[in-house]
Amino acid sequence: MTEIRCVFTVIFIIAGLFFMTSSVIGILRFPDFYSRLHAIGLGQSLGISLCCIGLFIYQGFDTTGIKILLVMFVSMLAGPIGTHIVDRVAYKENAKNADEKEGSGC
């Protein structure tokens, strides 16, 4: 039983790390400021959630496990607010998008 739990834990954490890696690749490759924020959101929501789900499976359903789920829920609640504020400020300050400037963007 413990082995099966460990297998699922490893699968979920590797999936989370895969999404975090592709988030970094996205930050480097996407053309402009707004697109890079999308890449950051990928690591923030999917990467952290999958890692937390993996740790929850490893820990089992007790007070520590529920605290891990609480961490996941709070990070999902707080992450978008930061993304939205950064994006809104850039939008109000007219940061350039990909059509206006080739290359490095922003």
Add this chain to the structure above:
Amino acid sequence: MKFNLGNFKVNGSPLTCFVELSTFVFIIWLLLSGNEDPEFLVMGAGFSLLTAYVCAPFLTVKNEKSGKVFFLLNVNIFKFTAFFLWLLKEIFLSGLAVTKAAFKKSDVKPHVIYFKMDYENPTAAALLSTSITLTPGTITLDVDDEGVFQVHALTEATAGGLMTGVMQRKIAALYGETCSFVPLTQSEATDISAAAG
């Protein structure tokens, strides 16, 4: 006996909101302490009631147009859990789309989409914009008083998933709203904002 909570006014019964909040705080107390001594539980219950009494008026949000006041936690927890699981599935699917775009650059077509969803409860609008931002590939840029959402989308696939209106209708059902989903073009959205002044 009349139950009075100072200046606390809400659409519905203030007592229900108070009970909901104190139960929520007490459950958090139980989870974080993990202690089951009777005197400890009594102390926790007392502090939950005190915290709920002090904090309940702060957890309300007012609709500026109709003047109704809504309580933040006033939502069916089972429906909310179902919505949350559905949202996790959506996050996973659009995460795959953004990952594909990170490796295949021709998929990236950043553009802004507009739609109108005029909720009466401001909590529903907040939940919708947070869910949109939480889903990779879409970020809410702005929501105005007329309920016009401006959403920045990374690829055609993530934009198409949002413009079917499934998420908007699910949130409307969650809060018992009756408004309908209207996709807009950029010029229509500008017209609505200009008409509202």
